[in-house]
């Protein structure tokens with residue numbers, strides 16, 4: 043078990059800058075998820091940590107040991123590959139035992155540990171089979187068993203659930219998470235699936251273009267996105283974005299564009315007030331669909347919007363309403379049982395305590 | 410994949426490259442030097458070549474053999490590949506049978522052919538036994554050049570059609586079945602499917618099979634040498650003859666260069682056809 | 694039904710067309726000479742191993758066979774020694790110039806090997822290895838090596854890198870991971886390509902005939918003595934050359950398509 047610290051890590055493939063200055067400190071025993079769209083460098087980062095990929099620049103520490111230039115075998119990491127990479131020419135038992143065999147453990151110890159790992163992953167009956175005789179889910183369990191058998195300092199997983207069918211994926215999520223909690227191994231888990239990230243991660247690092255955009259708990263990532271990218275990437279349906287100007291009138295702040303004119307609440311006003319320099323700047327207003335309601339309540343301030351229902355997606359538990367509102371479309375997420383029809387006109391309320399404002403220039407969140 | 414700027418991949422590839430340079434590149438240069446040195450100047454050997462009737466006969470025969478066997482092999486191979494690709498029960502056995510000649514050298518193919526067509530060969534025996542002949546039919550010997558020629562063609566077709574077959578079959582198997590299913594949906598007949606879908610999609614395989622076969626056919630040696638000796642002159646045979654029987658490496662190399670140059674022209678020709686077809690496809 | 698009859702009919706035609714010459718040469722090599730020269734006798738009264746025996750023992754055919762085997766073994770050994778690592782590098786590494794190198798290796802395959810035969814003699818004489826089996830093996834290596842490089846490239850790229858990387862994660866070095874993980878997985882394919890390489894060398898006749906006079910390989914020996922020996926010796930020799938090649942093809946038939954696909958590209 044170890045703390046993982048990465049300093050200014052860069053990895054270039056020729057002219058492709060797969061990682062462009064990664065700084066992160068992962069506390070001992072945490073389950074950290076690397077989340078980001080395809081091609082953002084998640085796998086590359088994981089492979090740099092494992093030692094399979096040589097870094098172009100920067101340093102990687104496990105606790106206080108600099109492992110940057112160590113080969114994988116000297117790092118005490120283990121890994122679950124996306125394709126599982128369960129060796130096809132070895133039986134399940136040998137697959138799990140092999141890492142220990144390489145390291146020269148004695149036979150009894152190996153057997154004890156293999157049986158333990160197999161029991162932990164519920165694959166004790168499969169030890170005598172070849173990988174070709176296993177289902178995808180079983181193969182994946184073998185890969186995990188092989189990865190934990192040596193109790194590594196750092197456990198790396200690259201989209202381990204992406205090749206499973208939907209149901210199995212959901213049940214494996216909780217199982218892997220529970221396993222990690224039990225073992226307490228520092229785990230770095232790559233996925234492009236935000237639900238997986240939100241449900242499994244103690245902490246999430248959201249990546250884009252080879253850079254970590256935000257590192258924080260799932261709550262922080264969701265409620266306090268650091269920039270437009272994170273705000274847009276997390277949450278489904280996606281956050282509504284609108285360009286607005288911020289205007290000061292009689293000691294009040296207004297977010298205004300052709301269709302909206304929102305007076306900010308006092309809390310937000312003080313928070314935002316300090317951060318605006320040039321009042322002619324354009325800003326981006328972000329509103330999550332789930333923060334637009336059909337009724338208002340007293341607990342917070344609301345801004346009404348009225349428009350025509352353009353399209354409805356009924357998902358059972360939720361209803362996604364696309365509202366045509368003064369030339370823009372606004373998406374809102376309502377309960378599954380609301381009675382609305384396409385084409386009718388509808389009045390809805392934006393919860394003003396939950397809005398986000400970003401700078402248009404660098405995308406950074408202001409509130 | 411691992412990306413490395415360092416020298417490891419080059420170091421590992423170095424022996425292969427060095428080997429090929431030493432044992433292909435260097436001798437190739439030597440061949441040129443040999444061909445272009447003679448007592449009568451750089452082009453003396455070529456002059457001698459042009460002036461000899463043998464060269465023109467050899468060139469004519471080589472071109473003729475190539476021109477006859479390559480199209481024959483192609484048609485046969487396409488037919489065989491279409492047949493095997495029906496995937497009937499036991500098709501893999503047929504596949505193996507067809508591929509047997511792939512393992513045979515030209516020498517053994519020639520001997521098999523000789524075994525059938527020799528004066529005491531099986532063909533004559535059978536025809537005599539059936540009373541269709543009263544004297545054996547002769548296929549070999551200087552007086553029967555014409556027959557020799559066709560035996561050579563037959564032998565080459567037998568021996569090398571499987572080569573073309575394998576390439577075509579690989580091409581057939583890589584055709585997405587959905588194209589054919591779509592054709593079924595639109596009510597194409599089998600013939601239309603063949604001419605409108607399968608053959609056009611096979612074009613790359615056909616072209617590469619043609620290229621390879623033409624190149625090899627142009628280097629034909631063993632079959633002719635064994636069955637006809639120098640009754641039927643061919644380029645590779647002359648290269649061999651000048652070296653082994655006349656002991657003149659210069660003339661031998663000159664023939665070799667001619668083979669190489671014509672091979673190059675043929676490749677270039679095929680590749681440019683392939684290119685222009687591709688361009689046509691793009692502009693359409 | 695009609696389709697079934699058609700398939701059976703065509704299958705029989707194919708089998709007859711491709712197998713009859715093979716069957717007949719084996720038959721001829723086992724036919725006593727008096728039966729062979731009897732125009733009225735198609736099937737021999739009895740079978741004899743006389744010709745094969747004479748070919749091998751009296752006419753030194755065993756030496757030529759042994760020579761062929763030695764040449765093939767040396768050429769295959771050398772080709773794999775040099776070519777396997779090269780194939781590995783071409784699949785597992787990305788580096789500038791990789792495609793150019795692969796393409797040049799590919800191009801050597803369309804190279805008429807016979808045009809280098811003559812200068813090779815002089816080179817070998819200079820190196821003091823003229824008219825030796827080793828010199829033939831070196832020449833054969835020059836066309837087997839590119840085949841081995843290309844075929845191992847294709848075999849190794851069919852084996853997921855992740856197996857090897859898993860090996861490295863779990864405690865093997867790069868070389869160790871290749872030896873312990875990838876090599877066992879590649880072995881059947883590599884064995885099949887070794888057999889193909891063997892056939893290439895076993896069948897090659899032009900270079901062997903030009904390069905050697907005393908130490909001839911089997912096809913070279915046949916080519917140069919066939920004209921002057923009795924027919925049934927020729928057929929015995931043809932049988933001897935054909936059988937091993939056919940048996941080998943049988944054992945590698947699973948790989949047939951891919952091998953020839955690559956060896957011809």
Ligand SMILES: Nc1ncnc2c1ncn2[C@@H]1O[C@H](COP(=O)(O)OP(=O)(O)O)[C@@H](O)[C@H]1O
Nearest residue numbers: 055058060079080081082083084085086087410
């Ligand atoms: N071996 C490689 N060679 C060249 N480019 C690569 C290599 N591996 C990854 N890349 C590039 O680096 C970027 C990040 O890739 P990757 O880490 O695999 O993304 P992710 O796992 O987030 O989908 C991509 O643009 C990808 O094309």
Ligand SMILES: [Mg+2]
Nearest residue numbers: 081084085086
């Ligand atoms: Mg990835």
